[in-house]
Amino acid sequence: MTVKQLTLPELVESCTASGIPGVGLWREPVQAYGVEKAARLVRDAGLAVTTLCRGGFLTAIDAHARVAAIDDNRAAIDEAATLGTDTLVLVSGGLPPGSRDLYGARERIADALAELAPYAADRGVRLAIEPLHPMYAADRCVVSTLGQALDLAERFPADQVGVCVDTYHLWWDDLVPAQITRAGAEGRLHAFQLADWVTPLPQGVLTGRGQLGDGVIDLPDWCRQVEAAGYTGPIEVELFNDGLWARDGHEVLAETVARFIANTPECRPPEK
């Protein structure tokens, strides 16, 4: 999504040329390209698919909408399995129209996970609940903190349901360090994503994530924390940014690699 201006073949070529070993994919461009074909493309290039984004949107009250959401998540799980990734990231969903009941919405997510988690496990896919920044609680994701995400996840086996830690969503929360430790101890740290926080936020607050190093988040400290919690998985950079999308994608990818190296010294193995 950081370089969504690139086609899938361009993305794969640019990743390979940059020495990037894996890539997180989004469902829409994969579906447009063809899931099997996309799987072959990345496999032939020797690229790992780190995660698939995204399932979720599991808060509907209406019965038809709920069934449709479950079906769509089963399809997402199938796509993840086809792509060869073991992790499907979930954006849980906001309040349904007319509802003011955050607690009910969170319980409906748990109900849906009870259906989806075994289905995913049978296909070798883990579900990673991603807490989103509280500014998205109404319209996108009622799971706003890492603590809430773990409270939901811990009703299920750790190899079925875990969490996705994204610095953009969680950087402000003083309870996060303890919850990262908890996530690691429970074996639920399934994905780790970096983005920086810059202000002012744009209208709609969706497309203003900062390039690594441009904002206020202490990224090396986050890397130290997840590493100390035992995380050894891939580190994704996920930037939604109108300014970056307007530029040449290969250039943005190269810049992102350079920013990653400059801003996350703790995250990388020592040079040989």
Place this chain on the structure above:
Amino acid sequence: MTVKQLTLPELVESCTASGIPGVGLWREPVQAYGVEKAARLVRDAGLAVTTLCRGGFLTAIDAHARVAAIDDNRAAIDEAATLGTDTLVLVSGGLPPGSRDLYGARERIADALAELAPYAADRGVRLAIEPLHPMYAADRCVVSTLGQALDLAERFPADQVGVCVDTYHLWWDDLVPAQITRAGAEGRLHAFQLADWVTPLPQGVLTGRGQLGDGVIDLPDWCRQVEAAGYTGPIEVELFNDGLWARDGHEVLAETVARFIANTPECRPPEK
């Protein structure tokens, strides 16, 4: 601030005509009108000044900026005393330029409160730390949750430092009910403000607060919670909204009274 298009005399007249018993004032219009003169105006109309907004911005690292902030907060305390309100609301401040240290910023707030709280107490003024929504953590207020605000406040006597609970900032947080109970038990629930949450958020996210009933916050439930925690103080409505500011202020005030009555049945004493 809900009707900032009104002059102070218009505001006082409109409040009196609407049967509103008290009003929260902001420093800038009070200073422009004259603090003593404003105090006389509201006193003569029989209006209570519920709170003064706002002190704070206590996170600077630079020594000169810190001294200036302390001086400005002493002036705000003096103004509150002159206006006859017992509560000064504090917006604590964001990260200083170039800093990524949320923990340090929060400690500098505590250091400043140690200087300001006794000064305020001598003048009959309580300081109310207002946690702001996490979307303001970088540039406006590093105190993002009620738990954080109480952690800061509890270092001081409860009659010197408490908290301001604003539904707009805190509605998303599942830890809030327990923290409201804590605030009540500690005697630190010093102010209570209502605003609704509507989306999409505007550019800069400052001026998009919803009129009561237009959004997703369960306002009656909030009123029940603060009442159950022992709160008997005034209830303020604080809307920052470009749309409301563009309309006739008297009309907006009348609408706000009607919305308050319709949306907060639990907050009002039974009709005689």
